[in-house]
Amino acid sequence: xxxxxxxxxxxxxxxxxSLELGCNYSYGGTVNLFWYVxxxxxxxxxxxxxxxxxxxxxxxxxxxxEFIKSKFSFNLRKPSVQWSDTAEYFCAVISSxxxxxxxxxxxxxxxxx
Amino acid sequence: xxxxxxxxxxxxxxxxxxxxxxxxxxxxxxxxxxxxxxxDQGLQFLIQYYxxxxxxxxNILERFSAQQFPDLHSELNLSSLELGxxxxxxxxxxxxxxxxxxxxxxxTRLTVL
Numbered sequence: 030x031x032x033x034x035x036x037x038x039x040x041x042x043x044x045x046x047s048l049e050l051g052c053n054y055s056y057g058g059t060v061n062l063f064w065y066v067x068x069x070x071x072x073x074x075x076x077x078x079x080x081x082x083x084x085x086x087x088x089x090x091x092x093x094x095e096f097i098k099s100k101f102s103f104n105l106r107k108p109s110v111q112w113s114d115t116a117e118y119f120c121a122v123i124s125s126x127x128x129x130x131x132x133x134x135x136x137x138x139x140x141x142x
Numbered sequence: 143x144x145x146x147x148x149x150x151x152x153x154x155x156x157x158x159x160x161x162x163x164x165x166x167x168x169x170x171x172x173x174x175x176x177x178x179x180x181x182d183q184g185l186q187f188l189i190q191y192y193x194x195x196x197x198x199x200x201n202i203l204e205r206f207s208a209q210q211f212p213d214l215h216s217e218l219n220l221s222s223l224e225l226g227x228x229x230x231x232x233x234x235x236x237x238x239x240x241x242x243x244x245x246x247x248x249x250t251r252l253t254v255l
Contacts, residue, residue: 061241072144072232073246080241119185123241128198130175130234130244132185 031056033122035133042110043141050105050136052120059125062103064094067117067135076118079103090114112142145169146247148233154253160221163250167214167235173197174216175236175244176208180229191216192239220252228254 036051054060064076077088084096094105103120120133145168155161167174176188178201187200191210202208205223210216220227230251234244 059241063243065246072248073234074144075243075245078243125241128240129187129190129200131187134184 031122031124031127031131033120033131033133035118035120035136037136038134039137039139041139041141044112045109046140048105048107048110048114048138050118050120050138052103052105052133054101054103054120054122054131056101056122056124057126061123062094062096063121063123063130064088064092064103064105065119065121065132067119069116073119076105110138110140112140114138115140144245144247146233146235146245148231148247148250150250151248152251152253154255155223156255157223157225159223159254160219161223161252163218163220163231163233163252165216165218165233165235165247167216167233168245171235171237171245172214173236173239173242173244174210174214175234176202176216176218177232177234177246178229179232179249183229185232188218190239197239223254225254228252 033054062079065073079096087093118136123130147166172193175190188202190198208218230249232249233247236242236244
């Protein structure tokens with residue numbers, strides 16, 4: 030079955046620490062990949078996306094992600110987190126085979142000031 | 143602000159009742175998607191409409207139905223409500239029916255008592 034897996038459910042970091050959130054998917058065919066962020070009490074916002082081309086994509090607020098096709102991974106990174114990055118992060122994948130956007134379970138990031 | 147609007151923001155109702163959630167997509171978007179977000183199930187795709195027609199179905203219960211009107215707004219109808227239907231319901235929209243980026247609305251929080 031098609032699935033998206035996020036390795037970390039809850040991450041706690043201090044400000045200025047580096048962040049990497051893992052995301053793996055199991056899909057056949059062409060995929061488009063997304064990271065969304067949900068700040069407390071708010072809706073999902075697009076952080077970044079990968080459709081094709083350079084596998085290292087840069088998004089808003091200093092986030093970036095790398096698509097590694099051979100590992101079916103799309104990990105999210107940020108060199109130095111801020112308290113305002115406290116939120117829930119969702120990896121999502123849409124396959125050309127199904128056309129359905131499937132989300133990972135989400136990772137709650139807590140940044141301590 | 144994604145440009146997707148949803149009403150109402152909050153809805154409190156009793157078991158057995160029926161409610162209607164409304165979504166207006168971003169200007170120019172033809173596809174509307176509905177998602178349910180709950181603590182135990184995470185973010186689940188329910189259904190997609192494209193230009194007035196049902197395009198894809200996910201984990202949508204038979205008690206739930208949706209439609210998209212000629213002006214492209216969509217409504218999600220939930221009937222015979224159960225306690226377990228309490229969740230956040232998000233609407234998203236995209237320009238086409240394929241694998242485009244989906245932009246999410248602020249959600250409707252449904253509480254069934």
